[in-house]
Amino acid sequence: MYIAGYMVAGFIVAAVYAWSFLKGDRSRYVRAGLIIPLTVAALAAPVQVIVGDWAGREVAKYQPVKLAAMEGLGQTEKGATLTLGGLYHSDSGKVTGGIGVPKALSLLAFHDPNATVKGLNTVPRADQPGPVNLVRYSFTTMVGVGTLLALLGVFFVAVWWRNARLPRSKWFYRAVIAAGPGAVIALICGWIVTEVGRQPWIVYQVMRVEDSVTTAGGLPAVFAAVMTIYLTLLGIIVWLLRRLAAQPSGAQAIEKQDIV
């Protein structure tokens, strides 16, 4: 989460300044606002790929049912196929309409093409997560977006390294703008995989969610109060940020000259 946090924060901040850059503001302020967070995010992204691979293998080892849900693997398989796309059907335990890559899942999950990957069928239906497709597509989205972000970071670092300048293509800046919300989407998808993928357990195979929830009354009222407060805070923050954005910043006023 630490590494992912740097990626998300980096791409969000960079996205704001990529917008200004595209609109023609090439001041030192905007360039700094672009380069610093992009560098942080670009350095974090490849590390996140390594951490993600490690986390995936840990899940395969300790929470095999969650991994099976992430990949839509109904039956235990030796040399398991990685299926992309399609829809998982809980009744048949199969994915229809997907593209299969033989042995790829075993390779990714255990770094061994012939390893056995446990399927959802290793536990009764009642102990499997219900919305398998949600978990699966969240996982695909997270990995897909994360990979694109990492490539964007690598491209930025490569151009900076070779030419000591920012990329010239407008598409690069458009991609950075998209990377801001993209990073948030990847982050949320990651949380959906973690939390929905563990259902019906709150502590994997130890305690079920319905056994852990308090019997104290008033939960709906508390839930409503928390939602109201946070939505209000969201409104206040948006209002405040828009006001701050409308004011000319000190740095902008002083250093409105291009240094390169």
Added chain:
Amino acid sequence: MAEACLALAMIGLTAYAVLGGADFGAGFWDLVAGGPERGGRVRGLIKRSMSPVWEANHVWLIFVLVVLWTAFPVFFGSIMSSLYIPLMIAALGIILRGTAFAVRGQAATIAEARWFGAIFASSSVLVPFALGTVLGGVASGRVPVGNALADPWSSWLNPTSILLGALAVASGAYLAAVFLAGDAEKIGQRDLVELFRARALAAGAVTGVLAIGGLIVIRDEARSLYDGLTSGGGLICVIGSALFGLATLALVATRRVGPARWTSAAAVGAVVFGWGFAQSPYLLPGQLTIDRAAAPGATLTALLVSTAIGLVVLVPSLAWLYRLTLRGEIVEEFTPLDEKFAPSASERTTP
């Protein structure tokens, strides 16, 4: 080992009662400072004093919560599920308070500043009151062991709870007044020193009366706690608190607000420790002892080790922050809050 973990929680609770209490107390004085013009200077001083520390002070609350849920999960679970109403009020109040304080700094008009100031100041009173009622519910034995077994209302709306809630608000106001008088002296605002000296004396007297009155209420409601407070370690703490409290009043009355900050903190800290002694060996009076509530040894060891590592980072940074703040070395401008929105002197003279 359970005792060591409890000691950590007690130290954290004392730090929160003193530092967090003073922080809430500053909000109390903001609330009663009067209209925008009359209260402008008071609010400016409060903002100046609070800005560097208001977030850091809540580290202690988080610390106490983490230590308690890790080391004494049954105790923590019983309190959290039974007293969820005051705890939710406190949690929402802390969120609103911090947000409103931060947003007020960005207010563009006096109307906005007043609106956010009102939220900040009223939550500053609500939060310590709610937390005090929680302590009252625990101290008077109204929280049974288990999930949500107490009455959701009478467990925190009862004489002991109301009294401890009021005591929490009053002691915070008392601490804040002493600290603010010290800060005003450092920036040479004589009128504000006098103003907060008077408030410190008044709040100190109210706190003292509430504390003594509290003993009478506790005698009826929670006899074992009363016995604990009037014998052994509990009694020593109570007497110590009274002496420190009187010393503070004497120091404030004779215009020595600098040392008064330390004695006022000691007076409040002694009450927290006295309560701990009085309840020992019970966490939930008459129902759950420290040993029975403690998590398994491995968990406690892990907690102590990780806390030790954390303290290496936390203690020097907090010590430095408080040192800078107490010495007035953090350069924070003093602006009466209403003048921030008035046209500045230079603008007024230029046509």
